[in-house]
Amino acid sequence: MEPMMKKFQQKYRRARDEMDRWDELQSRLVSQFVNASSIIDRLDVLRDTKNYGILGSVNGIKETLLGKQMEALEMIFCSMKETMKEFYGIVMSFEKIASDGNQLLRGGSIPTAQKQLKIGIWPSLEECVDGLQTIHEMHQSEYLLKSSIVSSLTWKCRWVHHSGVVLLF
DSSP states (O other), X not given: OHHHHHHHHHHHHHHHHHHHHHHHHHHHHHHHHHHHHHHHHHHHHHHOGGGGGGGGGSTTHHHHHHHHHHHHHHHHHHXXXXXXXXXXXXXXXXXXXXXXXXXXXXXXXXXXXXXXOOOTTXXXXXXXXXXXXXXXXXXXXXXXXXXXXXHHOOOOOOEEEETTEEEEO
């Protein structure tokens, strides 16, 4: 049974590596949200001509600044979608790890009693498989929530191209 436990330890090490990647992506996504929020907060200030002072006399300054901010916001939204693709890749990796663990246990000729046997502090082989499945399900649920939030992000504005200048209404 010990060789089988070593195989499960390898699966859990691989899952741990994926969880570390998940944490890195989580930090990146939070940073992207903060950056998008900052831009959105600035848009109200940039829309009001009185906030430009003497620069208000520069032809097209308001439209140019608003356009640049909208471009930056669009880039952040695209980056968020790319981050979500990476999250999805990790979810798929967890699914494979769980499936491989299940196959490892089901494909072997281990009696049911041994699958449920605990040795010292080690979990049973069935608990190992259940744990891998739980890790997959937790991350899949979190991914679906994140994906729903990111895909619902929209900015209600109307872009009108007039003489090469982007205007916002």
